[in-house]
Amino acid sequence: MSKGKIVKVSGPLVVAEGLENVKMYEVVRVGEKKLIGEVLELKDNFASIQVYEETSGVGPGEPVFATGFPLSVELGPGLIGSIFDGIQRPLDIISNNFGDFIARGIDVPALNRVKKWHFTPMLKRGDDVITGDILGEVQETSLVKQKIMVPPGAEGKIIKISEGNFTVEETVVEIKSEKTETVHKISLLQKWPVRKPRLYREKLPPAEMLITGQRVIDTFFPVAKGGSACIPGPFGSGKTVVQHQISKWSDADIIVFVGCGERGNEMADVLLEFPQLKDPKTNEPLIKRTVLIANTSNMPVAARESSVYTGITIAEYFRDMGYTVALMADSTSRWAEALREISGRLEEMPGDEGYPAYLSTRLAEFYERAGCVICSGSDERLGALTIIGSVSPPGGDLSDPVVQATLRIVKVFWSLEDKLAFARHFPAISWLRSYSLYVESFSSYLSKNIAGDFLSYRKTALRILQEEASLEEIVRLVGIEALTPSERLILVTAKSIREDFLHQVAFDPEDTYTPLSVQYSMLKIIILLHNKCEKLLSTGATIDEVASLGVREKIARMKFFKDDALEKFDSLIKEVR
Ligand SMILES: Nc1ncnc2c1ncn2[C@@H]1O[C@H](COP(=O)(O)OP(=O)(O)OP(=O)(O)O)[C@@H](O)[C@H]1O
Ligand SMILES: [Mg+2]
Structure with a gap:
């Protein structure tokens, strides 16, 4: 690999000369400390390098080494x-090994080289495979089974595959290419250049x-x-x-x-x-x-x-x-x-x-x-x-x-x-x-998994919130007396949507997560009550009466319903009706 010399250091950017045949985005090691950098620009004999480590103390004249590889990550268990x-x-x-400060130029592989992982084959000797086929699995954690896939280009017939414990660098599968007769040795570890999307x-x-x-x-x-x-x-x-x-x-x-x-x-x-x-x-x-x-x-x-x-x-x-x-x-x-x-x-x-x-x-x-x-x-x-x-x-x-x-x-x-x-x-x-922009494309998913009227409650709720915004403008200008009872009901319901539904405290153990079906029930109750109150207003009730209905207190506590939530929602819906 070629070697060059630093001519200029400007913060994270280093310019080097004499790096022959170095390519764009190639990884280079910069200075005596061998800091990790990536080539960003090539002009004449000069390479501009973005250095991923602190460059203080690095100066002109120090060497730069090309590596021949693009910036890559290690993929595997x-x-x-x-x-x-x-x-x-x-x-x-x-x-653990070097203390709390990262020494510069330190070379520690991303994935542990000593640990053994249990590989369970999913295919057998003699099977033909193409890129991306799953050769086997490693139970990486109790939640994740890592699938070991055929890397690009390693297509052919499996000539060796066996269950056992392997480090990430040991060969676990051998694949022989039919055309070229080459044998691809596959380990649990693959590398991939980060700037290139995977296929x-x-x-x-x-x-x-x-x-x-x-x-x-x-x-x-x-x-x-x-x-x-x-x-x-x-x-x-x-x-x-x-x-x-x-x-x-x-x-x-x-x-x-x-x-x-x-x-x-x-x-x-x-x-x-x-x-x-x-x-x-x-x-x-x-x-x-x-x-x-x-x-x-x-x-x-x-x-x-x-x-x-x-x-x-x-x-x-x-x-x-x-x-x-x-x-x-x-x-x-x-x-x-x-x-x-x-x-x-x-x-x-x-x-x-x-x-x-x-x-x-x-x-x-x-x-x-x-x-x-x-x-x-x-x-x-x-x-x-x-x-x-x-x-x-x-x-x-x-x-x-x-x-x-x-x-x-x-x-x-x-x-x-x-x-x-x-x-x-x-x-x-x-x-x-x-x-x-995804809402419409979820409509069949929501109908199938939650309820056919999910999106219509959503639409009503958003409309009420929008109306609230314009009514508030009127209230600011001429006072709440200018509003009709049904306009005032909009304000009451909008407040309920904001406070009882949208407001969600991340740090409260009950409130932090709401299953989708419960979200649906919560919103439905608020909108049903709104519709009911509209009717009550039209039959002579006053806005103060509908705004102070006892059921509103229960609605305010909805987000803290626990395991028996669904039953409680049913009885709330009955109460509203
Ligand atoms: N869902 C939530 N429930 C309760 N409190 C919250 C919630 N979201 C934010 N907060 C409060 O707001 C504070 C700031 O939030 P956060 O740190 O996420 O803001 P940020 O936008 O990432 O800020 P920065 O611009 O500084 O990164 C949190 O510490 C928390 O007190
Ligand atoms: Mg933040």
């Missing part, structure tokens, strides 16, 4: 439950809901398994809490959480909480289905970019096994800021607000890796990858270039409002500004 940094170094192992057979339009247990999300602005969503919001409006809630409660098989440029204590929250929290379906700790990538605000800026790519590649790998995967990226603004910083140092022509002109292409390429797919392989297994990215625009300004570029790509927009957060209405997702 041992991913789940791990916490990696942006270039997939296992932080838990590093802290699949076909992309399908997403049709199934990702159920998160968060009422404002599932009922009003749902996201699909295989869909994409963004959460822009000002400082402290609840972006991280929403993403934590989805990581904890959504019905995905695998969660990949990328903490990108955010505070370390938020990552620490996840680390402390997930081993304690139990998956409601299986009662196993949530960490057993989770992969964490941590690139906190005190870690090198350039590695924010690699953390996003590392995360998405790991997520795609589990999608390829036929799993439903959800990836959270918190926050994509920090990644965009890293792009801006590097672009500035490369002296590229700046676009909006100094962000590079390719910002929107980068974001689009990232979100397009979401999807519902028929996986590679000869069976017809489906996999889904949902991407949920938070955006932190300065001052919560939605005209920010990162927000605007993201909104052009994603199908779901959860707009967090500081006014709501300030009033302690959480999740502070605006019901007036947010949207989901």
